[in-house]
Structures are given as structure tokens and as C-alpha cells.
Amino acid sequence: MKEFKYVITDPEGIHARPAGILVKQAAGYQSAVKIAKGEKSADAKRIFGVMGLGVKTGEEVTVTADGADEDKAIAELEAFFKENL
């Protein structure tokens, strides 16, 4: 399992649009991808789960990938967060 931590800088947090793009991106990996904020964790391939976390700007999330393509997933997702969130 691989993971990275990231502090959201987008002033609107993970709102509908980036959540949608994230889910699309995560769905492309074989690995199970999870996003966690504090105690709460969600499947990054499920839009209601991701939006339900209600991640706001300034909050830290932990993204984990577990599976065959976990290295690729983590590298690409980290780049995605830096660029979009």
C-alpha cells in the first residue's frame, strides 16, 4: 500500500467539479483508492463518498492506493491534487 498526504488549497475545498474529476481519475486504476480526512474515509471511486467527506480548504487528506498499479496511481493522483486542489 502506498499513500500521500496533501493540504487542500482550493478555496472551495473538494467541491462537486474536482470531486467528479477525481472519481473519474481514480476509477482508472485497478488498485483500491481511498481518501481520508481525520477519522472519516471514503472510496475515491464513489462520488457521494468523496463529496460526503466535505473536505474544505486548509484541511489535510490522506490518499492511499492498494493494488497492482499502486505506484502509478499514487504518483498520478499526487500530481492531480497539486494541480487541481
Place this chain on the structure above:
Amino acid sequence: MITICGKSVFGGVSIGKLMFYKRKDKVIKRTHVDNVDEEWARFQKAKDTAVAQLKGLYEKALDDVGEANAMIFEIHQMMLEDLDYLESIENIIRTQEVNAEFAVATTADNFQKMFAAMDDAYMQGRAADVKDVSERVLDILCGVSAGMGEMNEPCIIAADDLAPSETVQLDKSKVLGFATMYGSSNSHTAILARTMNIPAVIGLGENLLQEYDGRDAIIDGFTGTLYIDPDEETMKEMQDKRAKDLEQKALLEQLKGKENVTKSGQKINVYANIGNVSDVGAVLKNDAGGIGLFRSEFLYLENSDFPTEEQQFSVYKQVAENMAGKKVIIRTLDIGADKQVDYFGLDKEDNPALGYRAIRICLTRPEIFKTQLRALYRAAVYGNISIMFPMIISVKEVLRIKEIIAEVKEELKNEGIPYKEDVELGIMIETPASVMISRELAKEVDFFSVGTNDLTQYTLAIDRQNSKLDEFYDPHHPAVLAMIKMAAENAHAEGAWIGICGELGADLELTEEFLKMGLDELSVSPSMVLPLRKRIRECE
């Protein structure tokens, strides 16, 4: 005439017949099904149809409102294919042996509640998205279709609330405006209305009655008002307002992004004056180069006690961020004279215009001043903020202000709070005294901004509120113009820049003269930015 007040989501005036958006009613009943596999398959088929429809809507929205706004329909597709959503529906069908309609309605209800319970307004608003996509599936399952029916002539659409998919499906050539009972300014409908340039008023509440269907109506999108059966006077007023707005929009198309430059190549900055955070939208819409006067008084006038540092910080920061690097000149507290606030506990004065006001309050009650300065220096980190001080009459005052600023910065530094070290500082030129010593003042500050309203009143000794004095009053009095010229020469001699933020700045008869004086900036109300740009571009 009936007048209903709501919330504006997009400016503009539209006049026409009101027409209610009609939805076919469907009653969702819970019924027992024997073959749950078949029922699940029936749902999946309906869901697939809905997703295909949303794909079509996405394509349509892509053309109408652009990719960023069309994205919502892609998200709607994802919602319908979300595993949590599907598992819940399948689960209900299989374990309770019930019909797909009931399973969808129950699941939609649960997910809506999840969003409604979240602690931010934006996410709460997403409950409407869940409803929208679920209604689509239910319509397909029940075999009904919603819509406007025949629209023979363009009209104003009224509804309780419109889902994004409903908004985008409307024939735009027939829509004059939107008037809804509910909805938030964060809703996609509001966003789409803005993108499609359609005047819209939301939050009209229960006052918007079904019986108004088919009646004459006017939406004033600027004030957020809906008129039913407008009287002649209102009709006339609104027609004028609409014509003016259209003219402004045409001007905008022509002049947006163009420079404020004369035929011979002289450039001048045109900024806008604002009195509240909500005015920033108008500043950007009218393509102003910055904010030349942000009156901070509203923070004090709207409060029942002194606004805290945090309150002020968040307002200044928001404006600076929204202006994205463009200059924002914030004027410190200008209370007193005609602007009174109870909690300041000011004495009644015989001559308030010449009394205890503005910087005079700040310098005698430094605790009030320091709170504002701390908020300003902290917010300056987030954008291009300049600070301007009103009612200056002496160099001593400026030096005292600088001492207080030094103390404020020292405190912030010791507390480890981030602030900006070098903030541009300027003063208002609104007293004859400040003009006479402007050479000395210019050595101490980065810029001057001429407040022509007060400068005229103090120079001519004429009270603007007294209509008996109108015959003596000359807004173009040579004494006032000579004052401005003198201040400009002295500013430039000491390397400072100078602008005007009073009413005279927007006086198009004087634009040429101001250019000759070499003024660096004119700051006017947002709606005057483009007419002024037009005038500048006509000057030699």
C-alpha cells in the same frame, strides 16, 4: 401592481408574461414485487436511459454554457452510477421486495439528507443535484415527462425551483428571465442563469402565487424584485433601466479589455469606487483596472458593535483575493459628520462637517484604529492592497499615523502573525489645507486621492445638503480645479501619484482637463468605468 422581493442572481431587466413551469405529478407508491431480479433489471434499464439523456444534456450544455458549467451533467451521470447509490437501491428492492420507484425515492431521500446535514452551504445545495438525477430516473420509470409545454412567445419562467437539467433544456430563445420561490445563489441554476445572461430572481418565497400564471410581469434583476401587473410608472422606469443596461452591455462588448488611452497615447488608470464586498462583482464586470476607493464604513455601519479584527480581515482578504492582484485601495474609517454610529458614543455637534470625524477619531482613539490597521496589514498578504487615510490637514497627522503603523507591525511580528511589510500608503486630499501643504505631504506618502465632494464643500463653503444654495454652487468652480491642479503638480514633484475618487472624476466634461493636469487615476462608480473609458479614448 404586486411587488415581490427576492434575491438577485443576475442583473438585467426583463419584461414579459409570467409562465409557470409545470411538472407532471407522480405519486410514488410502495408496492410489493414478486420477481426482484426483473425489478432490478427494470431499474437498470431506466438508469441507463437517464445516463444517456444526461450525456445528451452535457453535449447541449457544452455548446450553451461552456465546459466548466456543463461538467455538472457529467457529475450527475457519476451520481447515477455511484456504487453507494446503486447498492442502496438494489438492497431495498431485494430485501424489501418492493418496486424500483420506491427504492429510488427512498435512496434519493437518504442521500439528500446526507448533504442537507453537512456543515457548509455549498454541500447543502448539492441535495438538489441528488433530487434532480433521481427525479429523472423516476420520470422514466413512471413514464411521464416534465416540461414547459408549448411556449409560443418569449416569457418569464416562474417555478418553485428549477433543476439544472430543467434550466438547460429550456428553449433559450423563449426565456426572458427566471423567477423562483426557492433556491440559493450557489445553485447551478443561478450559475447557469448568469452564464446565459438571463435576468433571474430567486427566493421569492410563498408570495409567488400560481394564480400569476399568464400575467404581465417585470423582473428587476438588479434589485431582486418581481413586479406583477406593473403600473405605468413602473413600466416606464423599468423600460428605461432595461435600455440603459443594454446600452451598457453593448458598450462593454465594445470596450472590454481595451486600454484607457487617448488618441495621442496618454494613459490613465480607471478604477472603481465600492462600498461593500458585494460590489466587487460589478467592478470586475465593468472591467475596472482596480478599486480606487473601498469605503470601509459599511463594516461599522452594519454592526451593532465595533467590528472585530477577524471580521475586518476576512472582508479585506476576500476583496483582495477576488481582485486577483489588481490594486485595492482601502480607506480607513470615515465615520462622523453625516455618517453616525451609535456605539461610537459621539457627542452631538453644531458643525459636524468641521467636527470630530474620520482620522480625528482614529488618532484620538487608537485602539479602534489599530484593530483596522492590523486587519489591513494581515489581509495585504493576499493581494494588492493600498491604504488611504481621510481628512488629513497636516504633516504631523501623517507622521503620527506612521508611528501607529510601526507599532502595529511590531505587534504582529512579535505574535508571529503574517503581515505585509511594505503596503502602499496614501491620503485623501479633501481639505484646502492639504492642498496648500501638498508638497510637504507628498514627501511622506506614495499617493494622493482627491475627494472632490468634500474638497468642493470646504473650498466654496457650501453645504451640499442645503438646496437653497444650489444657485451659488458650481461643481466646475475654478477654485476647485486650481486646487486639484496644484495637488497634482506637487505630488508629481515628489514622485507620488495622484487620482480622483470623488464625483468629479466621473464628470465627462472634465475628463480632458484632468488628462491635461496629468492625473494618474480616476476612480468612479462601477457603472461609469466604461463610459469614462469611452470618453478617454475620444480625447486627443
